[in-house]
Amino acid sequence: MTARLIDWPERLAEFVQSRRDTPFSWGGNDCCLFAADAVQAVTGTDPAADLRGTYAAALDAARLVEELGGIEAIAAARLGDEIPVLLARRGDVVAIDAGAGISLGVCIGAQAAVPAADGLAFLPIGQATRAWRA
Numbered sequence: 744m745t746a747r748l749i750d751w752p753e754r755l756a757e758f759v760q761s762r763r764d765t766p767f768s769w770g771g772n773d774c775c776l777f778a779a780d781a782v783q784a785v786t787g788t789d790p791a792a793d794l795r796g797t798y799a800a801a802l803d804a805a806r807l808v809e810e811l812g813g814i815e816a817i818a819a820a821r822l823g824d825e826i827p828v829l830l831a832r833r834g835d836v837v838a839i840d841a842g843a844g845i846s847l848g849v850c851i852g853a854q855a856a857v858p859a860a861d862g863l864a865f866l867p868i869g870q871a872t873r874a875w876r877a
Contacts, residue, residue, distance in 0.1 A: 745786040747834065747877070755834050758784040759851055764862040770799040775808075775817060777858045778836045778847035782822070782877045785834040790821035814838065814845050815873055822875035830874070837871035850874070 748754060758781055765772050779791035789795075798804045811817050815838050819825060822836055831837055831850045839848050841857045841864060848857035854865040 745788040747785050748787050751785040751834060754784040755781065755849075755851070759849070759856055759863070762856075762858070762863055765858070766862060767858045767860055769801055769804050770796070772858050773804060774841075774846040774848065774858055775814065777856075778818070778849055779821075781834065781849040781856075782836065785877045814847060818847055818873075818875050822877070824875075826874050826876050828868075828871045828874045831868065831871065834877045836875045836877055837868070838873040839866055839871045841866060845872070849877075 762772065762777065767773060775794065776791055779789060783789045798807050808814060808817065818836055818838065828837065833850055833852055835850045837848050837850055837855050838845050839855050839857060841859065846857045848855035848866070850868055853868055855868050855871055856863045856865055
């Protein structure tokens with residue numbers, strides 16, 4: 744993956760704060776694009792540039808996810824080799840069960856941030872099942 748920007752901690756904090764109250768939306772603030780936006784904040788590179796604007800509804804997103812092999816396959820293809828979850832650090836992407844199946848989130852320390860209906864949900868990082876370095 745691309746090297747992190749020198750001011751990545753501030754960028755990550757600003758990004759998470761800016762999305763704190765942003766509701767989930769397909770093709771805007773869903774788990775895949777949220778994780779990609781976090782990676783872009785940390786590295787300056789958008790791992791989902793080719794996916795943006797290609798879907799805006801749950802059915803379209805489901806078809807795309809299936810076509811690409813699943814949520815975790817999408818992360819692996821764009822972020823590279825998986826790392827042990829216990830080695831995930833702030834800014835890394837994690838796969839985590841957010842209550843409606845596996846979602847992508849971002850490690851922010853002891854918690855992972857994931858988009859939810861009314862804004863971000865913060866889940867214990869120990870619930871993450873997979874992780875990738877940003």
